Amino acid sequence: MAPTTDWYQDNPLTHRDRRLAASASEWARSFACEDLKPLIVCRGPIRKEAMDVFDEMGITHYGILLSEKDSIVYPNALAPELRQLTDNRRVHRLPDYTGASKEERVERMHQIVQIAHDNGYDSIFAGYGFMAEDEEFVATVEKAGLKFIGPNSEIQARAGKKDEAKRTALEVGVSVTPGVNDVSARTLLKKLPTRKKLLLVVEARELECDPAIVNDEKAPLEVLAEHVLQGCYAKGIDMFTIEELAEQVQHEVATMFRDHPASRVRLKAIGGGGGKGQRILGASLLSHPNPTAEQIELAAADAPAAVREILNEVKATGVGDNKNVLIELNIEQTRHNEIQLLGNGKWCVSLGGRDCSLQMHEQKLLEVSVTQEALAAAAARAQEAGKDEEARALLTDLEILKRMEADAARFGEAVGLDSASTFECIVDRDRYYFMEVNTRIQVEHRVTELCYALEFANPDDPADTFRVESLVEAMALIARHGARLPKPRRVPRFAAAVEARLNATDASLSPHAGGLIRYWSKPVEGEIRDDQGICLPNPDTGKFIRYRVAGAYDSNIALLLTKGEDRLDSYQHLAKVLGYMRIRGVNLATNLEFHYGLVNWFIGQNVMAKPTTRFVVPYLTLLGRLKEEASKVDPTFGFVEMKKHYARQAGVEYPGDPAMAKAVAEVLDRKSTLLTRPILRLLEDPHLFAGWLSLFRHNYRIEDGRLIWIRNALGVLNDTYEYLNMVHDPKAPAAEVIWQHDHELIQKPLRFYQQLRHTFGLERQEYYKLDEILRNEAPQGGYDADTWAHIRAAHFGFQSGNELLGMLFMLAEKVRFFDFRVEENLDVTIPEYLNDPELQARMKKVLVPPPATKADEIVAVCGGMYYGQEAPGRPRFVHEGMHFEKGQPLYIIEVMKMFNTVRATFSGTVEKVLMTGGDGTIVQKGQPLFKIVPDEKFVEVDPKEVERERRARTGEYLKAVLTTFAEKFSASEQRAEEKRAPRAGRLKAV
Template identity: 55%
Template sequence: MSNDYYLNNPLIHQQRRLAGHSSEWVQSFSCTHMKPLIICRGPIRKEAMDVFEEMGIEHYGILLSEKDSIVYQNALAPELRQLTDPDRVHRVPDYTGVDKEERDVRIRQIIKIAKDNGYNAIFTGYGFMAEDENMVSAMEQAGLNFIGPCSRTVHDAGLKDEAKRTALKVGVSVTPGIDNATAITLLKKHSDEQALLALAEEQQLPLKRDAFDAAETLADKADIVLAASYDKGVDLYSIDELAATIAEQVVVMGRDYPQNRIRLKCIGGGGGKGQRILPNPSSFDGDLDKQLAQVAELAPSLVLEILNEVKATGQGDNKNVLIELNIETTRHQEIQVIGNGDWTLAMGGRDCSLQMHEQKLLEVSVTAEDLEAALTEAVKAGRDNEAQILKQDIETLLEMERQSEVFGQAVGLDSVSTFECIVDRDKHFFMEMNTRIQVEHRVTELCYALKFINPNNHSEFFVVNSLVEAMVLLAAHGSRLPKPERLLRHNASVEARLNATNHALAPHAGGVIEHWSDAREGEIRDDQGISMHNPDTDVFMKYHLAGAYDSNIALLLTVGNERRDSYERLAEILRTTELRGKDLATNLEFHYGLVNWFLGNNINARPTTRFIVPYLTAVGLLKQQANDFDLKHAYQQVCAKALTGLRSNDEKAAMQQVLARKELLLTRPIERLFADPHILAGWLSINQDNFRFDAAAKSPQITWLANPVRVLKETYHFLNMDFNPHSPAATMIWDHDDEVLTQAIAFYDELERRLDCSDFTELNALLAAKTAPQGIDAEQWLAIQSAHIGYQAGCDILSLLPYIAMVTDFYALNVADDLSINIPERLTDEALQNKMAKVLVPPPVAKSDEILAPTGGMFYACEAPGLPPFVEVGSHFEAGQPLYIIEVMKMFNKVNAPFAGTIEKVLVKDDGTIISKGQPLFKITPDEIVIEETAEERQARVEKQTSAYLAAI
């Protein structure tokens, strides 16, 4: 299945042909009168186009940003391969604008485009415009039907401070914190009701006096004055004053929760933007007061970063920043909720804990049906701790669903939104409601459909599988739609976000996709049309990942009867996906390794949001060890060891011939695994039961519990290197090697049948016997033993793989009986994490007097316009000190100095300059000269490693 999955689903066809339905009631919900303008981009735009066409909506159009279509060669929005009518494509400089003024201009421009071209509705998808209250309100006032939550819901739920206050009023559990830093700041300057009223009069604010008088607290009154100032577009406080308040409140919260870090979060952020986490007080010296003072000192600069990132530094912008307790062991879960203003319905959950830098990577469905099945299996297997956790998860899910419906009612939800929570074992806290459809919405809609039944005639109904379709229905017929029933489609689903990132998961812009294999059976691929072939030539069309927007390339989804099914199907999709191009870096291999890590450990594991960075560190340690091996040298040593003990020259000559023939058969897959540590991590995870470490021996020993020949066969399959006469030789097992391996597998199949023994340890013991077993004569037995020796010859080289896991203690990162993940303390060490990130992605080779750009992007010398640069000519900098900011795919990354030194020359003249990976940015004089390892020293180190490995086998 690909994007056509929804188009080929008979239930959808049944619902979407409403106009031809025999029931007048069903026909009345036709949406063919809707004429939407799509003002978002990426996979959701392509999905909306497909859904609209299936619904019979023929008149729709799209915005096309110049960044999407003009700046880069081959970056033309791939959706244009489907929408070829130029009159329905409307060009704008950007989708949202860089600041409030430009956003207002864009809103007016969108309204004009809609009016001039006959559109009567607006669809914003999951872009930030979808949660812009001013934009939604402007569309409503212009008479356009907004396909999404109304402006009242966006205001009450979308602004994080308002949402928390509403949640508290209706009994929804919230994260401890302070949500009114702006009100506190204002009251420091105007400390009573009379002073606030005088300020409103002085600034001629459009104050809602009735609401002001009715407000119960002085802080609430301050909030009403602030709301009036935002309406007028004036500032009543400066960013510096706000930052000072936040620094003070950080100290207040720190005294209440000294063991926790504190999160700063802009009320208008989302998608990982607009939030930062302050260090733990314990990371500083001194008593608690001194520690908190040092934490608070960092807050003002982070506040500025946050406001810059969400573009909320303009005159009259609401700059409120929430100060929240950071729940350290948090799992990020969310509930999909839908409503029409009168009723609300929860549609199950999603676990989005597998994320990095607040960016989600792998999203998994959480359904009561799947949890119940997992609970039954755990109880049956006697896994009591696991069963207890699963039982608690069911209770938590049901309570989160209930609270999502209560909160949805409170904010008048009249479309699709997401109720986001953090879960800490048996507790959960509401974070925010995203008043838009989410990137991962299909994880939910693949599990549940919606059945709308005529309340006056239960034989009349229609079924909706698509949440985009549900949004259109709600926009067109919301008040008439009865509360639907939730229909189970699949117990489980999972989504991997395929991003343009390197092996350390840092954004990597600029690559060109030159080949992408077609979606396979069972794959749902949302890629905005990138993998569509030329309709005339059926040739894949190159696509430039320009980096003007986010790093997402595609969403890859699968379903299953249980979570393991969905993961196994996703692993198979990732195994067979071929994605190649120029300067192309994606997280495809990361996902393949990660999915297999869970398959090899426990598919029901409960990772927290802290898991990915330690996991990457463990993967980096694997790569560091792999880099220290000379595979050819190691195989030579294995061969030398295999020849010891052979007496005759004929035996040695025969063995040498066998070992020489098998060298590439055995080393090619190892070489491939060494080259990609993410895939190596996946291989080690699913193969951990195939060998044993004997730590009690004089030197640690590795013993194979599975036949290495069978493991080798499975490894070729794992690497998608199965023999295929139509594939390039470089990507598969060679024909003569495949012949040897096939003969070996056939030999062991027959031997195990005749000896009635499939256990490799027992089989080895039987084959060591001098006397032939019953039914096999002595001569034949000798031939069998010789064949076994020949097929096993050289297989000791495969022990290199578990050896690397053993010396890096890879398996210490594992799943406990209670489904939590044991993270070794060393993997949380920030210095080691940074070091391993550089092992995974070595920085560009630089001269000793240069600092180079680690990636392409947009260069900024200072934290915000008007502020001094981080460094300038003559500045001395310390290791870890910020040098500059680079914006890559919407994310602002502060780059710190890798070592100490002095700036001699700044090589980038202007802020906003596009830089490329490896480009020199500064000429410097380092404090210390780094002495590089010589070739002789490296060779000695490699030989030492090889000797240690040989001792282990």
């Protein structure tokens, strides 16, 4: 499909005239924002979006902030927006956005404010990153007399801090996740267990505390302790060490393990977000419904290290930082739903939901719209189709969504929400729990924008209205005219929307830092590509400009969105977008194939499925099993063996007739590349393979260990070429499409079978019935004897060799691929063995083999920033001469804002530390870090043995799919000798 040349104009999310100043309505003109002068202090797609929206609103005096860290860490990683914003007076630079320490963070805040003052900006837009929900930053902006385009500092404190938000939720009657919200106060009370001692601290430290709480002798100690801590934060005082906090967290975690057997516990820094500052503990207890005290203590012993890690990630290790950590029960069968909120301080409206359950490492991957209208329509369709269980499940979700939206709006009104925010929830079947509020716009906000617009009406004239379709525009409107804006009405736009995050990750979804994009295909019809302007062509040449993925902050390259008449329609559009997309470069890895396979997996199962947040890792583990088994199959060898099989059968069925054997061989030779090219492509990529299997899983059945085609294998083969986007195109490179002679080989029989189906009144999925008819030697369907003989010979020729495609289904059966499935009630069944941590770790290495290394070296598993200790002041993980055990931490890699602890995969002794740079040093994937002596000697695999295993396994699959001549072409034992040669001639003619 040819790309749309005017995509940037057709994109339903961009390039709309939003200039209220040009409205015919005097009332609407009063809400113009052209005098707003914002400084954009965020990066990624939201920066480009804000630039576009401000341009469309008529806001001409805006600027952007760039971090020099991008180009320092990865040379030439320039912001692509600079192709659009050519006025360098509106481009401002900082070493980085937030600084590496508390002191640097404060310095950055004041630098940003100074840049705004020096350049005439009156407001700050922070998007969804860095300081967007940083209470201290927002307060600094406000004190400087600038507007913050987002929730104000008071909202950031009441709703943005996870502990405060849970307290507010409880106050307004919202169900919250079970856990401990005040572990920092409990840590303080362990040191100062009485009211008298707490008040002595208030007096000695001269803390500013509310007299009503200080003088209330009936106030719970926990409340007073929390109040004392707030006073300490204000003065930059620490009342306990991180080690003391970690010890208290360990105690609370152990208590939760005892109270909730066979459950895990989640730790969350109160200032975290976007996946940062979270760890899950207790995986070892999931299989123990009645854990022993020793097992509980062992699992809880991981808590101190986890506390240090998450505080490091959110940069809350400085003196006076709020180090509170939430300890929550990790609800295992949970879906992650969120409600979009918008308020102006007086009113608050909800704009539907989004399902963000498909995530990994707390990073969302695929986000789907959830609206009351769409759920009601889907439930009605299910009822009409007689799918009662599915209908009940959808109606349950509808009721939950109504409750979540009502509770979210009530929460927003309670805190006086004055901008865009997101009310995040955990959904567990027919219940939901409030999780947190993100006091900022979300990465996936455009999913909501596609489903709903906002209509503002003049209170004095309801017919006088204006419409807002962008949340960024709504945030700017509120910042400029908040109190005057009347409560809007939400207006449905499209029925469904879905967003895939195109990230720089490898096949196992681990971050892959750096990489150069040399080519990116143009967007196709129906694609909404939010790519930070990477695809903006050179304004002089119209050519694609090479782009280096920085990787210093996060792994996102683009947000890919589609809309539709229902969820299936939006998924099918997304599958087309992902399938046609081509992105190539140097040292570049993306999750494009993962998304294509996953979206097609759901299309083949049920797009209304209810996957939990535990879906992705077992799914990847299954794909590892698929790849592992695929590596044991050789389609080229299989094709040769299949030819031998046919030759042997020809000798049995037609003894003394070499013409028939020769004709069969020639027919098969013509099909060699037609069959092997797509099969090889699927076997090479488990993501593509998984999507294909799900789509075509109803095209066969197994009888007595043999594969029987329900649908014509040639039709499946033709659709496979379409699925792999290898359709015939004379202008495309031959390596990317079906070859001309193969195209003709498949189109002719498809027309042949279409005519036969019409003759016998059969549907496409009734090929097995047609096959039975064609086994009859006696003419059928009104054909004469000679024509019928030609038809049967053609059928034999067209079907010969197609069995090779069936090996793919037998491979899937071998690894129990279809045990991972969507049930009638929309629950996803995950085979228990896929939750085995050891299997998951092994399959991760199958998906992405570790970098080549010598037996006496340990190398960096990926590129990023190297750290040799858990936190400043902690002992080094590794030193020369030490012995390490399997599973022991060796180093930490910070890549794309996440800290990844790398553990030893075997035991050994460190002979020499090769990594001489200090913490924060950039390392490359495969770079030697330590010279070691392993405890066990590595044994190399014999390649000849591997090849023997591949051929043996391929032979096993062939036995299950190959048919004999008698099964395929039921010839009479009494056929006359003179009829054999004509049959061979007819076959060769085909």
